[in-house]
Amino acid sequence: MNTVKNTQGQGTAVLQLNGVTKRIGSKTLVNGLSFEVTKGEIVGLLGPNGAGKTTTIRMIVGLISMSEGDVHIGGHSVRTDFERAIKHVGGIIENPEFYPYMTGMDNLKQYARMSEGVTEARIHEVTKLVGLQNALDKRVKAYSLGMRQRLGIAQALLHRPSVLILDEPTNGLDPAGIREMRDYMKSIAQKEGIAILVSSHLLSEMELMCSRVVVIQEGKLVTVRSIGGVQEQDSTLVSLALQVSDTELARRVLKGLQVESLQGIEEAGADRITLSLRHEDTPGIVAALTAGGVGIYRIEEQKATLEDEFLKWTEGNRIA
Amino acid sequence: MRNFGALLTNEWIKLYKKKSFYVYFALMAIFIGICGFFTHRYPMEGLNSALDFVAVYGSMMGAGQILPMIAIIAIANVVPSEFRMGTIKLLLIRAQSRSKILASKYAVTLLFSLVLIVAMLAMAFIAGIIVFGFGGGDAKTWSLIGENTLYMVVYTVAFVTLTFMVGVVTKSSGATVGIAMFCIMAGGILSMLVNRYAFIKYTLFPNVDLSVYMNGGTMPQGMTLPFSVSVIAVYIVVFLLASFFIFRKRDVS
Numbered sequence: 001m002n003t004v005k006n007t008q009g010q011g012t013a014v015l016q017l018n019g020v021t022k023r024i025g026s027k028t029l030v031n032g033l034s035f036e037v038t039k040g041e042i043v044g045l046l047g048p049n050g051a052g053k054t055t056t057i058r059m060i061v062g063l064i065s066m067s068e069g070d071v072h073i074g075g076h077s078v079r080t081d082f083e084r085a086i087k088h089v090g091g092i093i094e095n096p097e098f099y100p101y102m103t104g105m106d107n108l109k110q111y112a113r114m115s116e117g118v119t120e121a122r123i124h125e126v127t128k129l130v131g132l133q134n135a136l137d138k139r140v141k142a143y144s145l146g147m148r149q150r151l152g153i154a155q156a157l158l159h160r161p162s163v164l165i166l167d168e169p170t171n172g173l174d175p176a177g178i179r180e181m182r183d184y185m186k187s188i189a190q191k192e193g194i195a196i197l198v199s200s201h202l203l204s205e206m207e208l209m210c211s212r213v214v215v216i217q218e219g220k221l222v223t224v225r226s227i228g229g230v231q232e233q234d235s236t237l238v239s240l241a242l243q244v245s246d247t248e249l250a251r252r253v254l255k256g257l258q259v260e261s262l263q264g265i266e267e268a269g270a271d272r273i274t275l276s277l278r279h280e281d282t283p284g285i286v287a288a289l290t291a292g293g294v295g296i297y298r299i300e301e302q303k304a305t306l307e308d309e310f311l312k313w314t315e316g317n318r319i320a
Numbered sequence: 321m322r323n324f325g326a327l328l329t330n331e332w333i334k335l336y337k338k339k340s341f342y343v344y345f346a347l348m349a350i351f352i353g354i355c356g357f358f359t360h361r362y363p364m365e366g367l368n369s370a371l372d373f374v375a376v377y378g379s380m381m382g383a384g385q386i387l388p389m390i391a392i393i394a395i396a397n398v399v400p401s402e403f404r405m406g407t408i409k410l411l412l413i414r415a416q417s418r419s420k421i422l423a424s425k426y427a428v429t430l431l432f433s434l435v436l437i438v439a440m441l442a443m444a445f446i447a448g449i450i451v452f453g454f455g456g457g458d459a460k461t462w463s464l465i466g467e468n469t470l471y472m473v474v475y476t477v478a479f480v481t482l483t484f485m486v487g488v489v490t491k492s493s494g495a496t497v498g499i500a501m502f503c504i505m506a507g508g509i510l511s512m513l514v515n516r517y518a519f520i521k522y523t524l525f526p527n528v529d530l531s532v533y534m535n536g537g538t539m540p541q542g543m544t545l546p547f548s549v550s551v552i553a554v555y556i557v558v559f560l561l562a563s564f565f566i567f568r569k570r571d572v573s
Contacts (some may be wrong), residue, residue: 055573061413064570082533102337110333113326114414155410276334 002034012039014088014195015060015163019069020277022055022219029055029214031219032069037163037195042185042212045199046310052219053199054094057167061091074162087115092169100141104132104151107140108158115159122259124156130184148179153184164188166198170205178202182209208307216314222313227306237261237276239302247273253292259284274302328431329415331398335432344394348440351386352377356447370448371457371465378444379468380475380531388476391436392500395429399484399567400493408572414554416557422488423565429484433476437469444567471531478528478552479504485559486566515540527551 013036022030030052037043042182047053048210049206060071062078062085076085098107108127112118127133130150140148147171149169156164164185169180186209188194200206206213207227215222242251247267254265254275260280268274278286289296335341355377367375379384399422404407405528413420442484467475482501490496507525514520521527527548532539 043329058573063409063412063570065569083415083417085401089413091413093409093413095406097410099334099337099405099407101339102333105338106333110330111410111414113330114416116415151345243469 006042007053007071012076014039015197016072017056017069018072020056020066021068021073022052022064022294023067029219030216032074033221034069035214035218035221035224037197039162039195040189040193040209040265041212042189042196042198044213045197045216046201046203046213047207047216047222049201051217053216054167055219055260057093057165057197057199058214060165061089061093061165062086063093069101086141087159087189087267088162089165090156090163091157091165091167091290092149092152092156093165093167095145095171096155097137098151101139103139104143104147105136107151108136108155111158118158122160124159126157131152131159137234146173149173149177149181153181162194164194164198166196168200169198170200170202178205185209193214202247203307203310204305213306217313225309234311236264237263237281238279239276240276240282240291241268241272241274241300241302242296243272243287244299245271246270246298248294253289253294254285256287270298271297280294282304323416323426324420326414327420328427331428332425332431335394335398335428341396344390344436344470345439346446348383348387348436349392349443351504352385352440352443352447355382355444356425356451360451368450368452369455369461371452371458371461374441375461375464375468377458377473378441380466380471382553383440383444384475384531386528387436387440387503388479389501391433391476391480392504393497394436394479394486395432395495396483396496396500398429399487400491400496403491404493412572418562418568422564426481426563427482429476429480433480434473437472437476441469468531470509471529472536473530474530474552478524478556479555481559482524485563488563494506502520504558514543521547522551524551524555 015037016035017036020030021028033052033056035043045053045056050275057062059066061079062082073085073089076088080086085218089223097110098104099110102110104127105123108123112123124133124223127136130153132147132150132154135143135147140151143151152169156166166185170181173181177302182205183297185196185198189196198206198209210227214224224283242250247270250273251267254262254273259281261276261281263276265273265275275285285299286296286299332367356373358375367373402411405442410420479500482503483496486499487493487496490499503525507523507528510523511526513524518541521543523537526539529544530548532550533545
């Protein structure tokens with residue numbers, strides 16, 4: 001689980017969940033959830049609708065109380081030392097909501113007053129970072145959703161947090177906005193070493209943004225995966241799909257080969273055959289097939305997307 | 321403390337940046353204006369100076385009929401609007417305790433009520449000068465105005481605190497205004513029945529208007545000024561305890 005990639009960050013867990021549980025009546029929404037996020041890391045919280053993502057995030061920031069367990073942020077407990085713990089957190093919880101009758105600047109000033117050491121210069125610095133400097137004097141009700149998202153990021157970064165917590169940050173954004181958001185997140189994590197926990201149901205989005213994903217279902221931890229790591233582990237074997245003239249013949253030719261790494265030969269459709277093998281063995285197979293009289297029209301690599309894996313992890317369960 | 325001042329500033333800004341902020345004062349001005357007009361048109365005995373005008377219309381029988389309602393409408397939104405707009409989420413994830421945030425909100429509702437009362441007195445004084453010109457009135461009138469203002473403050477603060485609590489509990493500004501108004505109306509009717517049912521004297525309503533004890537006035541069922549003051553104090557404390565308890569525990573989802 002812990003691949004080479006995040007060993008360097010070990011021991012600097014900025015956000016730590018220990019057996020976090022939320023019960024309402026007899027229903028358990030989140031059940032003994034534990035994971036951690038280290039400095040400069042972007043972690044995705046994944047799960048089908050109703051898995052408890054939002055509840056988990058709201059417990060981390062103290063909007064919802066925990067029934068059991070605790071969350072430590074920068075070493076401080078959210079339960080017993082809330083003010084000092086939350087100081088390290090910047091958050092956007094669902095769509096960022098602001099006071100619509102106030103200007104962007106007035107809204108930011110509200111939050112600046114609530115945190116220590118946020119100067120006027122810092123407000124300008126942050127608004128420049130998100131590219132809102134020209135819209136600050138407009139009332140928020142005149143903002144587009146994209147602009148509100150940016151103002152949301154500005155408000156989250158204002159007090160120089162060490163953890164950013166984003167609940168569905170790309171909700172309602174257009175493709176350009178989503179991409180921009182992703183680029184911000186990556187550069188913030190890299191340059192300032194901020195840890196980011198982001199929940200989303202857009203799997204492809206998470207795949208592009210996160211270095212690790214935590215998958216939960218029905219309030220329980222399913223798996224923690226390092227996204228870069230998954231590909232590294234599988235890099236010895238390549239999955240290929242071949243479009244051939246005769247699948248029957250191709251199968252016979254392949255069966256007769258003495259290639260050790262070759263496995264998982266299956267027919268997929270009328271003229272396709274899939275298999276996995278070591279990268280180096282590919283030319284040999286192609287040559288053997290051609291020699292055996294099988295015409296090859298196409299060779300495609302098959303990459304397992306996060307979506308495929310996600311569905312595998314949460315297989316057989318209802319989608320709420 | 322600097323901290324709390326910042327929270328208070330925030331809450332005040334949230335109130336006065338709304339366009340409706342001035343509407344409340346305009347309503348008050350219209351009411352005083354109408355009173356001034358009728359005083360000018362139909363002179364009354366014992367009402368013949370600017371200070372007299374303030375003493376009569378600044379009392380519970382004058383502006384007291386409308387000012388508490390305006391205050392209730394104005395501050396009913398203070399807590400519910402944060403929930404309605406969704407801003408409560410961003411408000412509560414700051415390095416401030418929920419108690420402090422709610423305390424700043426309560427403080428600002430009190431501040432608004434006091435500003436409204438002071439503004440009303442100033443308007444009445446100006447209207448009085450317009451009708452009667454300067455001069456007139458004596459030390460007795462001044463102390464009467466002081467006494468009236470005190471009753472007004474107590475009455476308004478009691479209902480504003482009730483409204484505040486309802487706002488915290490219901491999170492809905494419509495319901496809050498409705499329930500608070502209902503309490504004022506029903507409370508008035510209930511107070512009339514205090515003769516028949518003794519338990520009513522332990523409710524807030526017959527006690528909340530202290531001006532009934534003016535000039536040696538009495539109330540049925542052995543109610544006295546100290547009794548009424550104690551009942552009001554107990555209710556205010558209970559309303560506040562309930563508000564803080566609920567607000568601190570509430571899951572925001």
